[in-house]
Amino acid sequence: MGGTLRIGVVGAGKISGQYGATISRLAELTVTTVADLDPERARLLADQHPGARVVDLPGLLAADDVDVVLNLTTPAGHAAVALAAISTGKHVYGEKPLATASADGRAIAAAAVAAGVRAACAPDTVLGTGVQTARKTLEDGAIGTPLAATAFMTVPGHERWHPDPEFYYQRGGGPLLDMGPYYLTALVHLLGPVRRVAGMSSRPRNERTIADGPRAGTSFPVDVDSHVTGLLEHESGALTTMIMSFDIWATRLPFIEVYGSAGSLSVPDPNRFAGDVRLHPAAAQSWTTLAPSAGYAGAGRGVGLLDLHHALAEERPHRTGVDVALHVLDVMESMQASARTGTSVAVTTTCHRPDRIADVVELP
Known part of the structure; x- marks a missing residue:
């Protein structure tokens, strides 16, 4: 090549x-x-x-x-x-x-x-300094054994800014399939794959209206649930609580937090490559912002292609592997099945937890 x-x-x-x-x-x-x-x-x-x-x-x-x-x-x-x-x-x-x-x-x-x-x-946002620094902090034992996590993606809907938002509300869209991959991929990097889920979902509105751009005022049908909440049981035993919603106007919830036997860790927005990672050890009185310690610095969408290129040259697995993406898709489908049936659902796939980026890699 x-x-x-x-x-x-x-x-x-x-x-x-x-x-x-x-x-x-x-x-x-x-x-x-x-x-x-x-x-x-x-x-x-x-x-x-x-x-x-x-x-x-x-x-x-x-x-x-x-x-x-x-x-x-x-x-x-x-x-x-x-x-x-x-x-x-x-x-x-x-x-x-x-x-x-x-x-x-x-x-x-x-x-x-x-x-x-x-x-x-995608997503390759998990290769940025945000999730990679958080993962290194966990692996260094800063909060002891990870026991649980929370993950929240809450917005009022993409029709407020996207000129052609219909596909977000069709099969393959919705907050879970659109934004869930960022959060679930980050959780796989941080806590490992998922073995069981329980989910519930709702569709408060059957129609949405485009708010901006040349098609402003155009209404279209909603074919998927726009508010999804669930519980994930990781293979490690850690439990994650999730909310993915296109129906929430404002919140003070974090993006992702991980709770361990010796403290808590706040993880920045997994839809972005960077952001503040904050640590609250059990014995501390407040949160401390950590300096980046791992991941691609200055990254943008497409850095996963660079990692793929290097992986091919080095004959190693790439960090945006299809096994992770398939597992994340399986987790989301299992959450949807759980919401339909009212029962917990076993996830039928697993995946290799991608190798962490060892240090901070500065990109041009």
């Missing part, structure tokens, strides 16, 4: 700009091709990457100068694009969730193994 990972981007929507900004400042990554259903949108993204060309999806999959397909389609397209990329012998890195159903996620994982290629999936 030489010194550069050559990337073909499928999907030039809103999130592609964040990926493009990160890729542009990392010399080891380069965008060679862009495909989108809207050729003009594809052109706007390609113009930000010198030498990149606009192609259709079959052309991108057939291109000799694409090592990895960056799949930034909406959730409904994740599985089909990933499987198509793998079938041509290309690595694939996808936006979260891995797919809209665990069966499709399993198909992606199996196809990658059979083809001898890597399948990776």
Whole structure:
């Protein structure tokens, strides 16, 4: 593969700009091709990457100068694009969730193994200094044995800012499948995989209205539950309480806190790469903010591609592995099943807990 990972981007929507900004400042990554259903949108993204060309999806999959397909389609397209990329012998890195159903996620994982290629999936926010510093603090024993955690994602809804928010409220969307991967992936890094869940959910509104942009005032139906709460039992024995909601206007709840036998740890927003990690040892009188001690500093969306590139060169597992993404998807499906049936549900998958980034790695 030489010194550069050559990337073909499928999907030039809103999130592609964040990926493009990160890729542009990392010399080891380069965008060679862009495909989108809207050729003009594809052109706007390609113009930000010198030498990149606009192609259709079959052309991108057939291109000799694409090592990895960056799949930034909406959730409904994740599985089909990933499987198509793998079938041509290309690595694939996808936006979260891995797919809209665990069966499709399993198909992606199996196809990658059979083809001898890597399948990776966002979020890569867990590779930033926020979650990695928190994990190092836990592994250093600063709060003793982790016993429990809380995780809260509470907003009034993405229609307040997104110009085309409908997909957030269709199958594959909702607060759990949209934002849950950030929190659950962080919890897997911090506390390990989950073996059992209990969930409840509700849909307070059956219709939403776009608040901003050229389509402001347009109403659309809500096809998924928009408030989900649940309990997770980790394989370690730790218990996590979660709330994922598109129905809460304001809160003072933390993002993630971990409670141990010798203190507590506050973890910053897992939707971001950095943030204050705070420690409250049992014998202390207040919280202390910790200096970053692990993770990619200055990271942005797409740093997982850099980690994948290094993993390929070093012949090691990448830290955004498909096994973690599949497990997170299984946990979310199990929470939905529990909410429907009113019973706790055993999670049928597990995963390798990715290796921690040993130190702070400064990015350009």
